[in-house]
Amino acid sequence: MRIEEKVKRESRRDPEFARWVRSVAGGEDIRRCIQCGACSSACQLSSYMDYTPRRIINLAREGFKKEVLGSFTIWLCASCYACRAQCPKEIKITDIMYALKRRAIREGTYPARFPTAVMAKEFANMIFSRGRVTENYLVTMLFLKTNWFKFLGMSRLGLGLLRAGRMSFFPDSVKNRSEIKTILNAVDGK
Amino acid sequence: MKYLYYPGCSLKGTGRAYEESWLEVSKALGVELEEIEDWNCCGSTPYMGVDEVKSLALAGRNFALAERQGGMDIIAPCSACYLSLNKTNHVLNDYPELRAKVDSALGSAGLKYSGRIKVRHPLDVILNDVGVDKVKKLVKKPLGLKLAAYYGCQITRPYSDFDDPVRPVSMDKLMEAAGAKPVPYSMKTKCCGGSITGTVPEAALELACSLLKEAVKRGADAMVTPCPLCQFNLDGYQDRISKKYGKTEMPVLYFTQALGLAFGISPEKLGINRCLASAEKILEISR
Ligand code: SF4
Ligand code: SF4
Numbered sequence: 174m175r176i177e178e179k180v181k182r183e184s185r186r187d188p189e190f191a192r193w194v195r196s197v198a199g200g201e202d203i204r205r206c207i208q209c210g211a212c213s214s215a216c217q218l219s220s221y222m223d224y225t226p227r228r229i230i231n232l233a234r235e236g237f238k239k240e241v242l243g244s245f246t247i248w249l250c251a252s253c254y255a256c257r258a259q260c261p262k263e264i265k266i267t268d269i270m271y272a273l274k275r276r277a278i279r280e281g282t283y284p285a286r287f288p289t290a291v292m293a294k295e296f297a298n299m300i301f302s303r304g305r306v307t308e309n310y311l312v313t314m315l316f317l318k319t320n321w322f323k324f325l326g327m328s329r330l331g332l333g334l335l336r337a338g339r340m341s342f343f344p345d346s347v348k349n350r351s352e353i354k355t356i357l358n359a360v361d362g363k
Numbered sequence: 364m365k366y367l368y369y370p371g372c373s374l375k376g377t378g379r380a381y382e383e384s385w386l387e388v389s390k391a392l393g394v395e396l397e398e399i400e401d402w403n404c405c406g407s408t409p410y411m412g413v414d415e416v417k418s419l420a421l422a423g424r425n426f427a428l429a430e431r432q433g434g435m436d437i438i439a440p441c442s443a444c445y446l447s448l449n450k451t452n453h454v455l456n457d458y459p460e461l462r463a464k465v466d467s468a469l470g471s472a473g474l475k476y477s478g479r480i481k482v483r484h485p486l487d488v489i490l491n492d493v494g495v496d497k498v499k500k501l502v503k504k505p506l507g508l509k510l511a512a513y514y515g516c517q518i519t520r521p522y523s524d525f526d527d528p529v530r531p532v533s534m535d536k537l538m539e540a541a542g543a544k545p546v547p548y549s550m551k552t553k554c555c556g557g558s559i560t561g562t563v564p565e566a567a568l569e570l571a572c573s574l575l576k577e578a579v580k581r582g583a584d585a586m587v588t589p590c591p592l593c594q595f596n597l598d599g600y601q602d603r604i605s606k607k608y609g610k611t612e613m614p615v616l617y618f619t620q621a622l623g624l625a626f627g628i629s630p631e632k633l634g635i636n637r638c639l640a641s642a643e644k645i646l647e648i649s650r
Contacts, residue, residue, distance in 0.1 A: 198415065198454060198457075198458050198461060217553055217554050217556075217570055218554075218556075218559075218566060218570075221563075221566045248559075248562065248563065249559065249563055249566060251516075251554050251556055251557070251558045251559045251567070252408050252411075252517075252558055253516035253517070253554035254516060254517070254520045254521045254528075255516065255520075255529075255552070255553075255554060257520065257521050258520045258521060258528040258529055259529075267521075271411045271412050271415070272415075274412035274413075275412060275413065275414065275415065278412070278413060287562055287563070288561075288562050289412075289562045292409065292561055292562060293409045293410075293412055293413045294413070296407075296409045296410065296413070297409075297410060297413050297414070297417075300403070300404050300406075300410070300421065304403040304404060305372050305375075305403060305404045306372040306376075306404050306407070307372065307376055308372070308373065308376045308377050309376070309377070330599055330600070330602070330603070333599070333602070333639045334377060334599065334639070337636065337637040337638070337639055338379070338636075338637060339376070339377045339378075339379060339380075339637055340377075341375075341376050345372065345375055345376070347401050347402070347403045348401050349401055352424070352472045352474075353403055353421075353424070355471055355472045356420050356421070356424060356468050356469060356471065356472050356474075357417055357420070357421075357468075358471075359420075359467065359468040359470075359471035359472070360414070360416045360417045360420055360464065360468045
């Protein structure tokens with residue numbers, strides 16, 4: 174067993190990261206957290222997380238960037254807002270999780286076992302080119318790129334969906350595709 | 364009563380039975396719908412995790428189109444759409460810097476949004492605009508079923524103003540009006556894991572499984588849901604869940620399908636045959 178530091182030292186903090194967390198939409202009240210743990214007990218995924226939501230909030234506001242951005246927690250968060258509904262301080266925990274995901278994708282620090290970033294990029298690409306998302310196409314793309322869906326027995330499910338007429342044979346699309354591109358490019362300053 | 368209608372991608376894809384049954388039911392109830400012309404994806408759950416401003420701008424385009432089309436309340440039946448559209452309104456009103464960015468992105472395509480269109484859910488519209496009395500009058504074949512009303516997460520929180528975020532009752536009331544007996548179902552707003560089934564199946568399937576098992580334990584004949592992602596997760600993966608955690612048989616209907624059956628609309632028109640789990644059982648019940 175490797176001996177590791179179990180208590181975080183003050184010197185490992187990254188104050189810039191802590192400032193950034195406070196600056197994101199939803200992060201403004203993070204310092205009001207009283208560490209009560211209501212979020213963690215409401216969260217159905219917390220039993221799978223390496224850091225519970227309460228701990229992520231604490232680590233994030235103190236600036237423990239590496240722990241937070243490298244955690245499984247942010248990828249296990251299913252955006253169900255149960256934590257936020259229970260937080261006595263009305264901290265926007267789900268929005269903070271979103272901001273942490275965006276930052277981790279931007280910095281490329283997500284754990285390799287989660288295909289979330291691939292999926293998110295495919296999703297974004299599909300919207301950029303078509304304006305709408307056709308789920309079975311998205312799933313096929315993911316399958317080709319990660320083979321993750323083997324776990325789910327996708328072929329059986331695919332057949333079932335096909336029989337029930339729930340598959341789309343052509344990807345859906347908006348008519349005004351160039352408008353979508355103009356808007357999204359404008360955000361990038363293009 | 365006239366509304367703008369935002370179907371979203373799921374209702375045109377794997378959740379088309381939701382659209383089919385919702386359109387039938389809204390016609391019966393006299394809810395007039397006008398689809399937003401050339402609507403685009405709302406950004407759903409994943410996009411917010413990739414790019415905040417783009418996600419808001421995508422939702423913003425739908426609002427801008429809706430405003431051009433008269434600016435009536437928008438009805439968004441899909442929970443993820445309902446949430447992202449509502450969220451966009453809130454964020455645009457609460458964060459001026461983000462609003463400025465979204466305005467300028469929309470402006471580059473000649474679009475504009477005031478930030479004032481209301482986003483509604485069918486449950487809200489049926490209960491508060493149409494009213495339970497009208498629903499009761501339309502019932503021709505009272506359901507007589509025991510139903511577990513499962514709401515899922517994203518319509519009841521954090522922005523919904525028509526029901527309780529943790530212990531909602533709107534769908535139970537409607538099902539009662541349709542002649543069904545809602546069973547006490549304590550997991551009504553627990554997350555089904557739908558948004559992570561694709562990426563973390565080992566955790567998500569277990570969540571879905573516990574929802575199904577609880578419905579069985581409560582003696583429900585079927586579950587009803589207002590969300591295409593929940594329906595897909597509970598219905599589409601039921602086979603897989605049965606294999607992994609032991610046999611589970613639980614039909615999962617959209618609440619609009621159940622309502623339609625009570626109104627005497629034919630199962631074909633309501634897309635009942637599109638359910639994967641125990642579709643036969645549902646058809647039997649609905650006869
Ligand atoms: S519920 Fe709110 S106050 Fe309590 S630990 Fe979680 S974030 Fe902090
Ligand atoms: S939003 Fe995320 S962190 Fe909060 S309860 Fe749901 S899964 Fe847990």
